[in-house]
Amino acid sequence: DAKTTQPNSMESNEEEPVHLPCNHSTISGTDYIHWYRQLPSQGPEYVIHGLTSNVNNRMASLAIAEDRKSSTLILHRATLRDAAVYYCRSGFNFGNEKLTFGTGTRLTIIP
Amino acid sequence: KAGVTQTPRYLIKTRGQQVTLSCSPISGHRSVSWYQQTPGQGLQFLFEYFSETQRNKGNFPGRFSGRQFSNSRSEMNVSTLELGDSALYLCASSFQGSSTDTQYFGPGTRLTVL
Numbered sequence: 001d002a003k004t005t006q007p008n009s010m011e012s013n014e015e016e017p018v019h020l021p022c023n024h025s026t027i028s029g030t031d032y033i034h035w036y037r038q039l040p041s042q043g044p045e046y047v048i049h050g051l052t053s054n055v056n057n058r059m060a061s062l063a064i065a066e067d068r069k070s071s072t073l074i075l076h077r078a079t080l081r082d083a084a085v086y087y088c089r090s091g092f093n094f095g096n097e098k099l100t101f102g103t104g105t106r107l108t109i110i111p
Numbered sequence: 112k113a114g115v116t117q118t119p120r121y122l123i124k125t126r127g128q129q130v131t132l133s134c135s136p137i138s139g140h141r142s143v144s145w146y147q148q149t150p151g152q153g154l155q156f157l158f159e160y161f162s163e164t165q166r167n168k169g170n171f172p173g174r175f176s177g178r179q180f181s182n183s184r185s186e187m188n189v190s191t192l193e194l195g196d197s198a199l200y201l202c203a204s205s206f207q208g209s210s211t212d213t214q215y216f217g218p219g220t221r222l223t224v225l
Contacts, residue, residue: 032210043115043201043216044154087154091210103153 004090006102012078013110020073020105022088027068031091035062035073037084038104044087047073083109113137115204115217123223129190132220136183136204143185144214145177148199157200160185161208189222197224 005023012018024033032051036044048055048062050071055062061074075082085104116135124130136143144167145157156169160179177187183204189196199219205212 030210034213036214036216043203043218044214045216046213049211049213089214100156101154 004088004100004102006086006088006105008103009106009108011108011110012075014080015077018075018078018082018107020075020086020107021070022072022102023070024088024090025069027090029068033062033064033068033071034089035060035071036087036089036101037082038087039084047086078107078109080109080111083107115202115215117200117202117217117220119220120218121221121223123225124192125225126192126194128192129188130192130222131186131188132200132202132222134185134187134202134204134217136185136202137215140204140206140215141183142205142208142212143179143183144203144205144208145185145187146201146203147171148201148219149197154201157187159208166208192224194224197222 003025032049034049035047037047038044048057048060050062050064052064063072085106087104088102091100115137118133134143142161144159146154147157148154157171157175158165158177159167163179174190179185199221201216201219203214203216205214
């Protein structure tokens with residue numbers, strides 16, 4: 001099975017950038033890397049995804065290492081509303097048990 | 112378009128009972144996955160269905176089962192409930208369950224086993 005690891009928690013000051021890391025030790029060449037976040041009392045919601053190159057959208061940026069064994073979710077200016085648990089996901093190919101989410105990083109934003 | 116819905120939202124059962132949870136995916140989505148979430152354990156994968164077939168299964172005992180109907184709606188069943196089954200059960204739908212697909216999660220069903 002794929003193994004995906006994340007730090008348990010991180011803190012950041014409001015309006016400063018946040019870099020959330022994820023290690024994808026057994027990712028395969030065709031697996032996309034996804035990031036989701038879970039606000040209190042809600043199901044996870046999609047943030048961003050990519051395969052090899054860095055990606056940007058209105059919510060965040062995703063930086064993927066050249067060997068794809070790690071990725072970093074970047075929140076450019078954290079707000080209090082970004083306080084959530086962030087999950088990375090790799091390996092969602094049906095037919096074999098590679099589906100895996102990381103254990104999640106609880107992000108605390110300090111006003 | 113409407114999001115993923117799960118019913119019921121909250122459920123209280125006693126040990127030994129069984130329970131059925133329901134998930135209605137986003138229209139057009141054919142893949143439905145189920146997850147168990149407990150404090151400190153993150154998202155534990157239960158199983159995934161696509162076009163009424165279970166394609167993938169996590170490491171859970173046989174007491175946990177599921178099915179998917181022709182309209183892509185899915186149910187999961189837990190028989191002989193144990194205290195440790197208390198958790199938030201989430202379902203997620205996607206177009207075809209491939210690595211490129213975004214999953215859309217429902218709000219979850221909070222199950223408490225007494």
